[in-house]
Amino acid sequence: MLLLMAGAAHAASLTARLDRTVVALGEPVNLTVRARGLNLDALNPAPLGATFDVYARTRSSGESGETLVLTLYPRAAGVLRIPALPLEHMHTQGLSLKVTDGNEAVPRVTADWTLEPAMPRVNQPTRLTLSICDDGSLQWQRPDLPTQAGRSVRVLGEEEHAGVHMGGEACTLHRYFWALLATRAGTATLGVPMLDANRFGQRLRFPGPDLAYQAVALPAWLPDHVPPVAPVIHADPLPERWPMQRPFSWRFEVLGGYSAAGLRALLDGQLRDSPALGIYPPLIEAVAPDDPASPLSRYVVTLFLEPRASGALNLPALRLPWYDAARGQMASMRLAGKTLTVFDPRRQRIVQGMLGLAGALLLAGAIWQIRCRVRWRLARRRVLRVIREARDIAGLDQAVRQFSLTGQAAASSLGEWQHRVQRETEACDVADAVRRLERQRFGRDASTLAALQQGFLGILARSRPKSRSFRSILCMDVRNSQT
Secondary structure: OHHHHHHHHHHOEEEEEEOOOEEEOOOOEEEEEEEEOOOHHHOOOHHHHHOEEEEEEEEEEEOOEEEEEEEEEEOOOEEEEEOOOEEOOEEOOOEEEEEEOOOOOOOOOEEEEEEEOOOOEOOOOEEEEEEEEEOOOOEEOOOOOOOOOOEEEEEEEEEEEEEEOOOOOEEEEEEEEEEEEEOOOEEEEEEOOEEEEEEOOEEEEEEOOEEEEEEEOOOOOOOOOOOOOOOEEEEOOOOOEEEOOOOEEEEEEEEEOOOHHHHHHHHHOOOOOOOOEEEOOOEEEEOOOOOOOOOOEEEEEEEEEEEOOOEEEEOOOEEEEEEEOOOOEEEEEEEOOOEEEEEOHHHHHHHHHHHHHHHHHHHHHHHHHHHHHHHHHHHHHHHHHHHHOOOOHHHHHHHHHOOOOOOOOOOOOHHHHHHHHHHHEEOOOOHHHHHHHHHHHOOOOOOOHHHHHHHHHHHHOOOEEOHHHHHHHHHHHHHHHHO
């Protein structure tokens, strides 16, 4: 038994070595652990966590024993000590590694946190900035901030421009922004395990800085959902008039430190249904601020309102409270309401229908009058042409008796025609012309045919029907349509 145990102890072995003894900060180094007669799965690399980030581990086995390769990234520059790692009844030898702050292959990198304001209050949106400086050859990956009770972190934008190292050297400055909201008073620490970068396909990892800050408590009497930030409100214009029982939307933007739940609670406490105004649940949508690095929250609020009675409707004014830390008291931002004129669309439709009917009647009357005027003007022009073309006294007599602005048949005699003309037309005195034509027919007048034609033409060319004659024309149109 003793011989067997001594042989087994002599057969077991545990060794460790580094693939390099000098690396730059950000470069990986491989620690290879070989064991014979031991189980490497039981090896605990926790002692390495103080000075190295254990990125990966690869285990293999063969005839000569087992091999474990640990990929390590240094957490600081200088000479780092790799402690002895225990395994069962044995342990590896201690090693040392020299870590330089940059070399020809890996640039020097500096990183720093900035918190604005440096001492935030509880529930105050604060801008958190991580600034990384290098020579411009690295491609960085935004780090994931660890979650922790007492704060919430929201990702914002990023930027890249020329900067200066802490030592005064020029560099390329990469900035990543977050919105940090402290939900609990007291001191806290924020940090990232490692910063990932890529240089020409090579993966590099640099130690991230830590940030210690203190959150100031708010007064105990301050209600919930009231942030220590003054809000900025922009409201869309409202209509002057709106129909009854038809919903409309009232849209406004709120920029400040509110949350969606807090903003909803504040609005629900001020908006109530009434017999004159119905209020639906508001729609609250989160929108990115115009400034991608702004930690303030921005929400678009849409209120849906329904007027229930006609008349003047006064929309309620809204107040968004906030805590004024400079004065130590609560203040509020007021969104003024507006007075709308609410009308009944049914009554308006009736009025519009009556106006439309009256307009149609007026239009029909105007069309009818225009048609009558065109008809009697055409009739006058036609008969004047016949009078002008008469070749003798008998033809002139017949043409004159055919003259009628209302479309009647030829008169049986000049006397009857004279009475009809005087009854139906205005400013048309044909008595003298008729007397001269009758005397000429019986040979008692020496007037020529041309003179008689000019006499009738001069009088009848100025003739126009009297107002009541239009009714005669309309009646004549109705009789013609019936016929």
